[in-house]
Amino acid sequence: xxxxxxxxDPDRAVDRAGFAAELGRMKSAAGLSxxxxxxxxVASSDAGVETGVPQLPFTTIRDYVQGRTLPSAARLEIxxxxxxxxxxDPDRxxxxxxxxxxxxxxxxxxPDLRPYPGAAPVERDLRGRDAETAEVLRLLQATPPxxxxxxxxxSGVGVTSLLRAGVxxxxxxxxxxxxxxxxAGRLARAxxxxxxxxLVDDVHTLxxxxxxxxxxxxxxxxPRGGPRVLLGIREDALADLGADVSAPGVVRxxxxxxxxxxxxxxxxxxAAGFPPADGLADLLLAELEIAPEAASSPPGALPLxxxxxxxxxxxxxxxxxxxxxxxxxxxxxxxxxxxxxxAERAYAAVGEGAALVRPLLLRTVRAPGSHGAAxxxxxxxxxxxxxxxxxxxxxxxxxxxVLVAGRVLTTxxxxxxxxxxxxxxxxxxxxxxIADDRARHPARSMISEATWVWYHTGRDPGSLLRGRRLAxxxxxxxxxxxxxxLYPMERELVDGSRAQGDRRETGQLRALRIAVxxxxxxxxxxxxxxxxxxxxxx
Numbered sequence: 001x002x003x004x005x006x007x008x009d010p011d012r013a014v015d016r017a018g019f020a021a022e023l024g025r026m027k028s029a030a031g032l033s034x035x036x037x038x039x040x041x042v043a044s045s046d047a048g049v050e051t052g053v054p055q056l057p058f059t060t061i062r063d064y065v066q067g068r069t070l071p072s073a074a075r076l077e078i079x080x081x082x083x084x085x086x087x088x089d090p091d092r093x094x095x096x097x098x099x100x101x102x103x104x105x106x107x108x109x110x111p112d113l114r115p116y117p118g119a120a121p122v123e124r125d126l127r128g129r130d131a132e133t134a135e136v137l138r139l140l141q142a143t144p145p146x147x148x149x150x151x152x153x154x155s156g157v158g159v160t161s162l163l164r165a166g167v168x169x170x171x172x173x174x175x176x177x178x179x180x181x182x183x184a185g186r187l188a189r190a191x192x193x194x195x196x197x198x199l200v201d202d203v204h205t206l207x208x209x210x211x212x213x214x215x216x217x218x219x220x221x222x223p224r225g226g227p228r229v230l231l232g233i234r235e236d237a238l239a240d241l242g243a244d245v246s247a248p249g250v251v252r253x254x255x256x257x258x259x260x261x262x263x264x265x266x267x268x269x270x271a272a273g274f275p276p277a278d279g280l281a282d283l284l285l286a287e288l289e290i291a292p293e294a295a296s297s298p299p300g301a302l303p304l305x306x307x308x309x310x311x312x313x314x315x316x317x318x319x320x321x322x323x324x325x326x327x328x329x330x331x332x333x334x335x336x337x338x339x340x341x342x343a344e345r346a347y348a349a350v351g352e353g354a355a356l357v358r359p360l361l362l363r364t365v366r367a368p369g370s371h372g373a374a375x376x377x378x379x380x381x382x383x384x385x386x387x388x389x390x391x392x393x394x395x396x397x398x399x400x401x402v403l404v405a406g407r408v409l410t411t412x413x414x415x416x417x418x419x420x421x422x423x424x425x426x427x428x429x430x431x432x433x434i435a436d437d438r439a440r441h442p443a444r445s446m447i448s449e450a451t452w453v454w455y456h457t458g459r460d461p462g463s464l465l466r467g468r469r470l471a472x473x474x475x476x477x478x479x480x481x482x483x484x485x486l487y488p489m490e491r492e493l494v495d496g497s498r499a500q501g502d503r504r505e506t507g508q509l510r511a512l513r514i515a516v517x518x519x520x521x522x523x524x525x526x527x528x529x530x531x532x533x534x535x536x537x538x
Contacts, residue, residue: 006025007025007029008022008023008025008026008029009022009025010022010091010094010095010097010098011094011098013098013101013102014101014102014105015101015102015105015113015272015273016067016070016102016103016105016271016272016273017067017113017115017271017272017273018098018102018113019067019070019098019099019101019102020064020065020066020067020124020125020271021067021124022098023064023065023079024065024066024124026083027065027083027169030083030084031172031173031174032082032083032172033058033169033170033171033172034058034059034061034062034065034169034170035058035170036172037058037061037079037082037083038054038056038057038058038061038082039054040081040082041054041055041056041061041078041079041081041082042054042055055078056075056078056079056082060075061079061082062169064079065124065169066124066125066271067115067124067125067271067272068125068267068271070099070102070103071099073096073099076095076096076099077092080092080095105273113272113317114310114313115268115269115271115272115313116268116269116306116309116310116312116313117306117310118306118307118309118310118311119303119306119307119310119342119407121158121160121161121164121165122158122161122164122165123164123165124165125165125267125268125271126161126162126165126166127260127263127264127267127268128256128257128259128260128261128262128263128264128267129158129161129162129166129256129260132162132166132251132253133162133166133167133170135251136149136151136162136163136166136167136230136251137167137170139249139251140167140171140197140228140230143228143249144228145225145226145227145228146224146225146226146227146228146229147228147229147249148218148219148228148229148230148231148249149228149229149230149231149249149250149251150219150231150233150238150243150249150250150251151163151167151230151231151232151233151250151251151253152232152233152234152235152238152245152250152251152252152253153234153235153252153253153254153299154234154235154299154410154411154412155234155235155236155299155404155405155407155409155410155411155412156255156299156300156301156302156303156407156410156419157253157254157255157299157302158253158256158302159201159232159233159234159253160201160202160232162253163199163201163230163232164201167230168199171196171197172196172197173194173195173196173197174195174196174197174198174199175190175193175195175197175198175199175227176198176199176200176201177190177198177199177200177201178201178202179202179205183208183211184208184210184211184213184214187200187211187214188214190227191224191226191227191229192226193226193227195227196227196228197227197228197229197230198227198228198229198230199230199232200215200229200230200231200232201232202232203215203231203232203233203234203237204233204234204236204237204401212240212241215231215241216241216242218231219231219241219243234411235252235411235412235413236383236411236412236413236416238250238413239413239414245413254296254297254299255296255297255298255299255301255302256296256297256302257294257295257296257297258285258290258291258292258293258294258297261281261285261290261297261301261302261305262281262285264302264305265280265281265284265305265309266280266281269313269324274316274321274322274323274324275323275324276323276324276325277323277324277325277326279326280324280325280326280329283326283329284305284308284329284335287334287335287422288301288304288305288335288420288422289421298410298420299410299412299419300407300410300418300419300420300423301420303342303407303419304335304338304339304342304407304419304420304422304423305335307338307339307341307342307407308329308332308333308334308335308337308338311332311333311337311338311341312324312328312329312332313328314332315328315329315331315332316328335422335426336422336425336426337426339420339422339423339425339426339427340426340427340428342406342407342408342423343406343408343423343426343427343429343430344427344429345406346402346403346405346406346407346408347406347408347429349402349405349406350399350402350403353395353396353398353399353402356395356396356399357399357403358433359444359485360386360396360399360400360403361403361408361409361418361430361433362433362434362437362444362445363379363381363385363445363448364378364379364380364381364409364416364417364418365377365378365379365418365424365430365434365445366378366379366445367434367437367438367442367445376424376434377421377424378417378418378421378424379417379449380414380415380416380417381415381416381417381448382414382415382452383411383414383415383416384455384489385448385451385452385455385487385489385490386400386416386487388487388488388489389487389488389489390487390488396487400416404416407419408423408427442472443472443473443475443476444476444482444485446469446472446473447465447473447476447486447490447493447494448490450463450465450469450493451489451490451493454493455489459496461496461500464493464496464497464500465493465494465497465501466497466500466501470497470498470501473494473497473498474494474498477494
């Protein structure tokens with residue numbers, strides 16, 4: 001059972017989803033994986049000898065706990081026995097009553113029923129990630145005690161959901177390292193503990209110097225004995241530890257395929273007994289610009305869908321509808337409304353660093369009219385451009401972290417960018433900043449792009465600004481408020497360009513003076529010769 005989770009109470013189950021939730025709490029309290037539960041259902045022969053064959057496959061038990069199907073009364077008795085409930089326990093009667101309520105519940109969603117968790121990670125009934133879950137479990141099984149399996153990916157692809165709702169239910173004896181003081185000390189104690197598996201998730205929220213050193217040891221060293229470590233870490237944080245994303249023992253998640261996104265969109269509501277209307281999933285895929293046969297999706301798509309589906313479900317509940325419809329999606333604001341809500345929440349969460357949000361986000365936007373595009377577009381910003389010349393944990397990095405956590409930005413090992421085009425098109429505050437920036441300060445975008453070109457050419461003097469672009473940059477930094485928005489590497493570009501321009505101008509003036517001197521001397525010599533000719537002999 002997770003910390004703070006209420007114990008199972010079958011009397012709380014009034015419908016199918018409620019029944020699954022209470023059964024899941026009972027399983028969590030037992031601390032058993034689905035496979036371990038299946039092993040506890042092994043049948044006996046007529047002679048009382050165990051046959052070794054489970055009466056219920058682990059996939060069947062998983063379907064019951066995740067709400068995909070309801071057990072029969074007889075099968076519920078088998079599951080309760082596997083979960084440790086004694087044959088004569090009076091709670092069995094309460095569980096059978098809960099099963100009856102779930103099977104006869106009115107076709108009207110309960111306000112307490114929430115199949116879509118919104119911004120929170122999925123804790124149960126993970127859809128669309130069967131292949132990735134199987135890959136992680138395969139790696140764990142092949143890893144010797146004390147070894148480490150890493151699950152990583154760009155922000156927003158659902159690493160935590162995969163670990164908690166996909167992998168964890170299949171494991172026995174799992175210890176977890178979560179937020180709290182002294183993470184390195186707690187990790188050391190957990191590594192010396194009796195658990196067979198240790199989950200370390202959301203590592204980017206825990207990192208300090210001591211923990212970094214410990215994690216590097218886990219990633220670099222061989223088996224040490226002790227628990228197998230399952231490390232969930234965002235791709236940018238993994239890169240900061242110096243690890244290779246393509247190394248053995250690392251599973252890199254991508255955004256789900258279009259087919260799996262359909263399962264994510266339709267499965268939870270259908271399992272709760274209130275299936276979405278035909279066409280809803282296809283409409284959302286089209287609005288996200290994901291092709292029907294796409295093998296993967298952008299990292300920012302999944303959080304947008306989660307937010308939009310939670311709001312759509314709430315609207316369906318408010319209407320008392322037995323089906324989640326496109327009308328409910330539209331009434332809740334759809335994807336555009338979801339993007340606006342997420343962005344405003346993240347902006348509010350920034351707090352005192354709000355003044356840094358505008359210049360940061362404008363760097364992730366290609367200004368309208370640039371590169372031949374009429375509208376604004378997304379632009380990847382190298383993480384180095386933000387961290388260069390800045391102390392660790394500076395205010396800018398903290399603001400970027402809040403925007404990544406709020407799904408306004410997404411980040412991988414190399415760069416960050418606005419999470420999705422829907423965010424770019426839908427967030428009114430950002431649209432206002434883009435319009436103002438285009439009207440008054442087009443040079444800022446030019447400086448940002450030129451800086452990265454200059455850096456990637458090895459700071460080649462030939463990549464410095466000159467001519468019209470140098471004049472625009474010089475005018476930009478003449479405003480102290482705008483000059484203060486430049487990041488250290490951008491300031492170096494402008495300063496270097498101006499210095500080169502000054503040298504060029506100085507050289508040109510010197511050359512001009514020499515040329516004038518030479519011309520004057522030639523003119524004097526010509527005059528002398530001419531006078532000599534005119535006043536010559538006679």
